[in-house]
Amino acid sequence: xxxxxxxxxxxxxxxxxxxxxxxxxxxxxxxxxxxxxxxxxxxxxxxxxxxxxxxxxxxxxxxxxxxxxxxxxxxxxxxxxxxxxxxxxxxxxxxxxxxxxxxxxxxxxxxxxxxxxxxxxxxxxxxxxxxxxxxxxxxxxxxxxxxxxxxxxxxxxxxxxxxxxxxxxxxxxxxxxxxxxxxxxxxxxxxxxxxxxxxxxxxxxxxxxxxxxxxxxxxxxxxxxxxxxxxxxxxxxxxxxxxxxxxxxxxxxxxxxxxxxxxxxxxxxxxxxxxxxxxxxxxxxxxxxxxxxxxxxxxxxxxxxxxxxxxxxxxxxxxxxxxxxxxxxxxxxxxxxxxxxxxxxxxxxxxxxxxxxxxxxxxxxxxxxxxxxxxxxxxxxxxxxxxxxxxxxxxxxxxxxxxxxxxxxxxxxxxxxxxxxxxxxxxxxxxxxxxxxxxxxxxxxxxxxxxxxxxxxxxxxxxxxxxxxxxxxxxxxxx
Numbered sequence: 001x002x003x004x005x006x007x008x009x010x011x012x013x014x015x016x017x018x019x020x021x022x023x024x025x026x027x028x029x030x031x032x033x034x035x036x037x038x039x040x041x042x043x044x045x046x047x048x049x050x051x052x053x054x055x056x057x058x059x060x061x062x063x064x065x066x067x068x069x070x071x072x073x074x075x076x077x078x079x080x081x082x083x084x085x086x087x088x089x090x091x092x093x094x095x096x097x098x099x100x101x102x103x104x105x106x107x108x109x110x111x112x113x114x115x116x117x118x119x120x121x122x123x124x125x126x127x128x129x130x131x132x133x134x135x136x137x138x139x140x141x142x143x144x145x146x147x148x149x150x151x152x153x154x155x156x157x158x159x160x161x162x163x164x165x166x167x168x169x170x171x172x173x174x175x176x177x178x179x180x181x182x183x184x185x186x187x188x189x190x191x192x193x194x195x196x197x198x199x200x201x202x203x204x205x206x207x208x209x210x211x212x213x214x215x216x217x218x219x220x221x222x223x224x225x226x227x228x229x230x231x232x233x234x235x236x237x238x239x240x241x242x243x244x245x246x247x248x249x250x251x252x253x254x255x256x257x258x259x260x261x262x263x264x265x266x267x268x269x270x271x272x273x274x275x276x277x278x279x280x281x282x283x284x285x286x287x288x289x290x291x292x293x294x295x296x297x298x299x300x301x302x303x304x305x306x307x308x309x310x311x312x313x314x315x316x317x318x319x320x321x322x323x324x325x326x327x328x329x330x331x332x333x334x335x336x337x338x339x340x341x342x343x344x345x346x347x348x349x350x351x352x353x354x355x356x357x358x359x360x361x362x363x364x365x366x367x368x369x370x371x372x373x374x375x376x377x378x379x380x381x382x383x384x385x386x387x388x389x390x391x392x393x394x395x396x397x398x399x400x401x402x403x404x405x406x407x408x409x410x411x412x413x414x415x416x417x418x419x420x421x422x423x424x425x426x427x428x429x430x431x432x433x434x435x436x437x438x439x440x441x442x443x444x445x446x447x448x449x450x451x452x453x454x455x456x457x458x459x460x461x462x463x464x465x466x467x468x469x470x471x472x473x474x475x476x477x478x479x
Contacts, residue, residue, distance in 0.1 A: 005201070007168055010158075011172065011175060013185045015055050015058045021130045022051065023041050057292075061182055067123075070099070074094060076276070077093055078276075079272045087133065087149055091132065092129060094127035098126070103123035104122045105123065109167055121159065133148055165229035168225060169225065195220050197219070198215065215249070232251070314343060335375050336375065341382055344378040426456045428476075430456050
């Protein structure tokens with residue numbers, strides 16, 4: 001019997017706010033343990049939470065970016081459980097009335113389940129809650145740092161639309177790109193800003209009923225989630241093929257042994273004794289408030305890539321570069337306006353400007369070159385005014401001084417020589433000085449022509465028109 005995997009992901013993302021969810025403590029990474037705490041986030045008796053409105057805005061903005069419906073009535077609930085890193089012994093979250101519902105993420109994917117090189121994963125909900133502290137285990141003792149407790153956390157729950165480890169990996173990366181683009185989170189995984197729980201089951205191919213759901217908790221890297229699935233899916237299939245039975249449970253991934261290990265049988269919702277948070281009013285956003293959030297919408301990464309390919313006829317690799325580096329893409333769009341050859345402009349921005357910035361250890365916003373001058377330089381090359389090698393020298397001067405390319409060409413006398421009389425003399429001199437190479441070409445060694453062309457370029461200090469001298473040399477040698 002053949003089996004297939006059914007995967008859903010719960011992605012937990014720390015929101016990019018200055019303060020925590022219910023109090024004024026700083027939302028920052030790397031502070032001394034238990035230094036960003038107060039009676040509210042420590043859950044001391046008699047304190048009351050106050051919702052962080054920016055966290056509410058970012059939640060709604062995430063919903064819009066993920067094509068969700070923004071709820072006109074949302075409330076907070078208490079999820080009750082005891083664990084050392086939960087100072088209140090409950091977590092404030094959203095249960096049956098979350099802030100956003102429905103939605104989807106489109107992303108590039110070419111594996112099974114894709115259509116025309118793309119895939120769509122539906123979003124069940126994106127709800128707002130608080131993070132908990134972090135446990136530390138030493139030789140004989142353990143400690144808890146509550147700096148993270150109360151940090152606004154968004155849980156993005158997908159439908160079980162994923163069918164493979166690779167598909168899950170690409171979805172997570174696409175989701176991360178959207179959140180970073182939208183300013184929702186920095187998504188720095190080394191700082192624990194993104195974590196995910198993986199829900200996976202297997203079933204016979206062709207059946208509709210889901211198998212027993214196994215949850216793999218607290219994956220702190222996307223590659224780790226992929227490796228866990230690459231192990232867990234065959235493990236479940238092997239159990240069924242041997243006549244065993246899978247039960248709903250929670251497992252952990254051990255990156256050292258490259259195996260999952262059972263932690264406990266899975267809890268159900270009633271085990272958490274959810275009830276409405278009595279200290280927080282329901283949230284009922286107005287049309288004006290949602291309108292303010294909607295004004296913060298940005299172009300999504302995939303849409304940006306498709307637009308660069310469509311509007312500027314760029315190859316996918318160039319368009320992807322401008323997706324990954326948004327400021328560089330914005331610079332390119334200023335440089336390319338009205339250009340006859342957008343690809344040439346993209347080449348100068350990607351291959352030359354970016355390299356110079358890296359070499360100089362500077363930032364794009366300090367570059368002296370005007371974006372429009374990049375287009376002018378590309379036009380000088382395309383129009384035969386200067387050679388490609390001369391253009392490299394001109395670009396170096398532009399980067400250093402900020403001068404316009406035409407000014408540099410004029411000042412340094414770099415205009416390309418296309419006068420046939422002058423080129424004739426260059427060609428005759430080179431043929432006379434290199435009779436062996438001339439004879440080689442006549443004997444059928446085509447590569448000898450390139451050597452002679454190189455000599456002409458050298459003698460003309462790079463100013464000879466390479467197309468014309470190639471034609472001229474070949475004509476003279478074949479005469």
